[in-house]
Amino acid sequence: MSNNMTLVITAFGGPETLAPVFKDIPEPAAGEVLVKVEFAGVNPIDAKTRAGLGWAAQQNKDNLPWTPGYDMSGVVVAAGDGVEGFEAGQRVAGLVGFPLQAGAYSQYLTAGADTLSKVPENVTAQTAAALPVAGQTAWQALEKAGVKAGDKVLILAGAGGVGHVAIQLAKALGADVFASCSQSNVGFVQALGASAVDYTAGDIAGQVSGCDVLIDLVGGNVGIAALDALNENGRVVTIPTITAEAVKEAAGEKALQAEGMLVSPDKAQMDALLEMADSGRLMVTIGGKYPLEQGAQAHSVIESGHVRGKLLLEMPN
Numbered sequence: 001m002s003n004n005m006t007l008v009i010t011a012f013g014g015p016e017t018l019a020p021v022f023k024d025i026p027e028p029a030a031g032e033v034l035v036k037v038e039f040a041g042v043n044p045i046d047a048k049t050r051a052g053l054g055w056a057a058q059q060n061k062d063n064l065p066w067t068p069g070y071d072m073s074g075v076v077v078a079a080g081d082g083v084e085g086f087e088a089g090q091r092v093a094g095l096v097g098f099p100l101q102a103g104a105y106s107q108y109l110t111a112g113a114d115t116l117s118k119v120p121e122n123v124t125a126q127t128a129a130a131l132p133v134a135g136q137t138a139w140q141a142l143e144k145a146g147v148k149a150g151d152k153v154l155i156l157a158g159a160g161g162v163g164h165v166a167i168q169l170a171k172a173l174g175a176d177v178f179a180s181c182s183q184s185n186v187g188f189v190q191a192l193g194a195s196a197v198d199y200t201a202g203d204i205a206g207q208v209s210g211c212d213v214l215i216d217l218v219g220g221n222v223g224i225a226a227l228d229a230l231n232e233n234g235r236v237v238t239i240p241t242i243t244a245e246a247v248k249e250a251a252g253e254k255a256l257q258a259e260g261m262l263v264s265p266d267k268a269q270m271d272a273l274l275e276m277a278d279s280g281r282l283m284v285t286i287g288g289k290y291p292l293e294q295g296a297q298a299h300s301v302i303e304s305g306h307v308r309g310k311l312l313l314e315m316p317n
């Protein structure tokens with residue numbers, strides 16, 4: 001029966017290219033589970049790819065129609081052959097279809113059982129759907145930069161999906177955390193444990209200096225200007241892929257170590273993030289929630305670049 005509402009694009013373009021279609025509910029193959037999705041996370045890469053920008057769009061250009069979405073939480077409906085440990089009703093979450101297939105903007109999907117995490121009791125479906133890409137990107141960026149106790153760490157875009165998790169993980173590692181944001185988010189990033197650097201009040205490097213690590217979640221000229229806030233041994237991880245080469249080149253001219261990164265799905269990290277959320281050591285902020293059929297609005301909002309925390313799509317019941 002075609003009662004699986006799914007958003008698809010049939011061509012790259014603006015948010016309005018996201019259209020609902022009704023597909024069949026898929027059957028789980030061996031090793032897979034069928035999940036009834038409750039929430040899908042919205043990430044900037046979803047909108048960039050929809051618009052035809054970046055590596056995922058290049059790879060998918062002959063593969064349309066395409067359904068965006070890598071973050072999801074939901075409930076197991078059925079398990080395929082050979083699946084152990086997942087039964088109907090189990091709450092699950094995960095980073096699905098990465099990097100090319102995506103597909104979480106959908107009422108039902110199948111995923112490899114070995115890619116899914118069980119959602120602990122105290123974690124809401126919303127929090128679980130917000131964590132896969134943002135949480136694992138934050139985790140892997142801090143790991144790549146080798147952040148350790150006592151490091152002075154500057155995080156650009158501390159109020160965003162990745163940034164607000166990165167602040168908390170860096171604090172948990174014992175770092176001294178500074179986070180850039182607009183004036184309206186100063187209180188928000190301070191409440192997460194960072195010293196706020198208001199980028200509307202002047203240059204970042206005029207407000208903070210001598211940093212050991214820069215976690216660049218803005219990229220381009222903003223990332224390049226923030227290199228001046230580092231000490232001479234400063235390490236840089238620049239996360240927006242489209243401007244990574246430019247930031248790395250500028251860092252090289254200052255004899256600083258800089259690396260780009262692409263998040264890599266890691267179930268053990270997802271389990272650990274969920275456990276932190278379960279025990280109250282990680283707080284996730286949901287900046288907005290839209291019904292699935294209003295995915296175009298959610299994309300317009302994520303493209304504004306000023307979401308606080310995460311945006312979610314809620315599936316119809």
Ligand SMILES: NC(=O)c1ccc[n+]([C@@H]2O[C@H](COP(=O)([O-])OP(=O)(O)OC[C@H]3O[C@@H](n4cnc5c(N)ncnc54)[C@H](OP(=O)(O)O)[C@@H]3O)[C@@H](O)[C@H]2O)c1
Pocket residue numbers: 043044045133134137156157158159160161162163180181182183184185199217218222239240241261262263302305306307308309310
């Ligand atoms: N390479 C990878 O694997 C990977 C993985 C995940 C994300 N990314 C990329 O990383 C970037 C961040 O992702 P995200 O999900 O955190 O994005 P996001 O949630 O959309 O970020 C929004 C935040 O950016 C802040 N912001 C905007 N302009 C700023 C500026 N000039 N200085 C400081 N903060 C600014 C906004 O705060 P204010 O409203 O206060 O300005 C807002 O809270 C995106 O480019 C994304 O595509 C890459």
